[in-house]
Amino acid sequence: MDFPVQLFINALIAGILLGGFYAAVTVGISISFGILDIVNIAHPAFIILGSYIAYILNQRFGIDPILVSILVLPLFYYLGSVVYQVYYVSFEKRGQEALRGLAFFFGLLFVTEVILILVFGVDYRYVQAGYIDTTLRFSFLDLPMRMVVPFAISMALVIGLQLFLTKTFTGRAIMAVAQDQLALSLMAADPIKIKRIAFSISIATAAIAGALLIVIQPVEPSVGREYIGRVFAICVLGGMGSLPGTVIAALLLGIVESITSTFYGPSWAPAVAFGFLLITLAVRPSGILGR
């Protein structure tokens, strides 16, 4: 049988573009879970929230969804601060993160989804923007703009964050707080404040990821849950707090999902990510670039 090379290459390209987007979705978890050790399984809920906000403003005012996300960044940042404050006072301080913190975030995830169902219903929503329906074609290569633009933004986001974490004082303090809180506080930096900043940043990334999501695909409230497995699979595979690791793992997952979807059908796609996760946890929990 002729190996469908063109189909394969297109699936590969699509996978890379998808993987780039997955990196933007995961980078928030890389910070909150990988670096801060906060199991924020509600992260996809914030992403979906971002998608719906982009949808509303795009529908009413015609603003480009990605622009919307940048506009609402401060709102999401503030939301992250509030959530962290509640989390810290209720759980981290009392040392109860294991069971109750998890239940808290699960509750948030659940409540967000149900509220979205009540407000928007279960119909798929999508946005309109000039580039969404455009596809660049190079001989047999298809490059849909609705994937290329998010890919570019995602890469910019991740690179920007990596620079922030490695080159600025606050960024390096965030990396440090993961390793030694006491030492950090002795250096006259308040660890709680640093962690709050980091968590707020991670929620802010959800705003952008949400806008990118609704550019790539139509969104409905339960879509968030599909992403839980993907996000944690990538985070673990990528070696927890490592951003470069996150990108590599995200690309890998994107490619495998795309090829599986193309050759075996899209209904298997959710299982791919979660299968990845289970295998990674069983075999190499420290990830590819593991700490």
Next chain:
Amino acid sequence: MTAPLLKVDNVSKRFGGFVALDGINLEVAPGERLGLIGPNGSGKSTLVNCMSGTLHNETGSVHFDGHAMNGLAPHQRTHLGLARSFQLPRPFHSLSVAENIRVPLLYTVRLRRDVPHTREELEHRCHEVLGLVGLEHKAKKQPKDLTQVEMRKLELARAMAAEPKLLIADEAMAGLSESEVKDIVSLLITLNERGITIILIEHIMTAVMSFSQRLVVLVSGKKISDGDPQDVIRDPEVERAYLGQ
């Protein structure tokens, strides 16, 4: 020459790039009272963790009572008779003080065929252990109702309750008053007279010197001295690295 009860053979442990233990060799004879000292961060607790199985050493091996320890889980080592107390007390918060002691009795002592363990005997043993550390009057209290000092005693009592052949006491006396330190030292000596080999890890030099038959010094993951306590403390390298501080 009797075989050593515990034999640590070229044990090394790293955390990422940091070498916590570098080729440690150590032997402990049955019935011995060994003191282990060294500055903070020298690897004492890491060594304890490798001996007890909480951490896995990358190289080398640990042999206890003729058994190879590599690959054994901590609970298996406890069953074989190697017990340790934790430097920072780790009580079971939702259980009472007496119940904390009952756990090693139920899960370690009850498995032994050479030690009597009917219901009454285990209860008796529980009260005996509590009495030895002076916590009998707090048997029904929760760990959160204990003072810092009492928590340290509970920590030690829980390790004792497992009826070990070798007991590793990891900084059990931090924060105790002089008379309390003397009490714990004489308690440990009593246990030793009953046949329990003891490794004492401490910073309080009076306790270490009055207790130890042999002294080992750890600095930066390496053993720099091992021998008679009086000789060891006069060793210039030990003075420089630890005592002179």
Next chain:
Amino acid sequence: MRTWQFFLVSLAIALVGFAAARLLKNDYLFFAGYVVLQFIVLATAWNILGGYCGYVNFGSAAFFAIGAYTTVVMTKLPAFANRHLPEGLAEIIGSITPPPIPILILLGGVVAGLVGLGTGYLTLRLRGVFFAIATLALAVVLQTLIVNWDFVGGSRGAYVIRPATVPVLGINYIEYLFLVMLVLVVVALTVARAIERSRLGYGFATIRDDELAAEASGVPTLKLKLVATTLSGAFMGMAGAPFPYYIGFLEPSSAFGLSYAVNAIAMPMIGGTTSWVGPLLGAVLLGTLQQLATVTISSAVSLLIVGLLLVFFVIIAPNGLLGLWHDYFGRKDEKPTQATDKAAVKTS
């Protein structure tokens, strides 16, 4: 009270309640009551791993669905055998499948228990957090597998026909299902209570409090965690086994429904996780509340209420309603996870 005494007393109370309920001659009572009973079992099962051991399971729906789909497989076997197997063999299979509901419950429990064991074996050597995430993953993987498995109807779902006769005289089918679930509830509560008062319960509590110290005290933590995971998964599967007969038409979205995942967690956490009473309390209160809200407002709103209550309780009252009761009325002398002197040494 000894375990067998508790079992008999609870069974007696349950049967008396059942007989009394029949006097009201209202089938809806049994219809709605079945759902609440199901939740009691799910909540109790979740609590064995979550409340006693401290390991959170987000994939309760998966284990529930395993029980349900084991039943579906059993109901499809006669037709399958007729079409694909030689006549003699097909006849044998046709006569033994689908087996009566009590057998189905056991089967569902065994399969779900094995899956629980497998998941645990893969992930319990890691931190509790990874186990929780793995259970989430499990639910999705399983749902994807079922959706793609035509034998059980795939995404289209499967019709399940109720048997023509009821094994117990004088009651109709829905009352029979209710009765079966009632007995399962009594069994689950008895087991949960027995664990609490045993050496096993102590071991579980130490795992929850401080796993490192538990290991150092000689508790075989991995083995005990596997026991908890298997038991918990098994009971969830048992709760799911009669479900296809109850609902008549089973599709993946209802078997893997969101409400199972959140209720299995919310009910014990709101009721109180330290004893067998908590999940019972939480399930009865929340289950009834949801039935009322679904009928008067909508099912989405009733789920919202559960979610909000979960978040609220987790923040404000972490020990649940039982904890509030203890705080208000003073600490009782005997804590639920405390083994009595007799029980601690006797059982193993």
